[in-house]
Amino acid sequence: MSLKQKLQEDLKSSMKNKDTVKKSVVTLIRSSIKQYEVDNRVELADEDIIDIISKQLKQRRDSLVEFEKAGREDLVSEANAEIKVLKEYLPQQLSEEELNEIVKATISEVGATSMKDMKSIMSAIQPKVKGRADGKLINKLVKINLQ
Known part of the structure; x- marks a missing residue:
């Protein structure tokens, strides 16, 4: 359906x-x-x-x-x-741990080293987690992992 x-x-x-x-x-x-x-x-x-x-x-x-x-x-x-x-109508949301793993993998894929790479990281992550994660949480995790 x-x-x-x-x-x-x-x-x-x-x-x-x-x-x-x-x-x-x-x-x-x-x-x-x-x-x-x-x-x-x-x-x-x-x-x-x-x-x-x-x-x-x-x-x-x-x-x-x-x-x-x-x-x-x-x-x-x-x-x-x-x-x-x-x-109820969205796919199962990713846990913070699962999302953190995706963020770490994407940072290494993109080769990001600083906050200047935020745009390229976010644009690479969005298709992977479409509808399954909140953008603010993704942003927060990216910032944490880039420090």
Whole structure:
């Protein structure tokens, strides 16, 4: 079953089960997919849909930080619920240890020696971990390994 079909089925089941959080998140994902397909006149593959979901997850995480700073517990709990739903559609996330091994291997592949090589390291790592790791964590691990 493709990711698009899974989203369609989950939308139906969330409507039947009156799961408003999941329904709104799935609707938003499907809307973003449809918008992209209409704008670019293409049919998205699962990898492209994962990119869209990853972007939405990043938006929620960024919003979560702002909500916490503002002390808005109602919005924090809502964002956490949405993040949980979004993670269901992404591939299994890499652990920090697994990601650290990939970072070390990529640094040696690229031959990086300083922070000046950050761009080439990040561009080499991204295809390897697409949708399976947070960019901020990758960035942090690269900095640690380059010191």
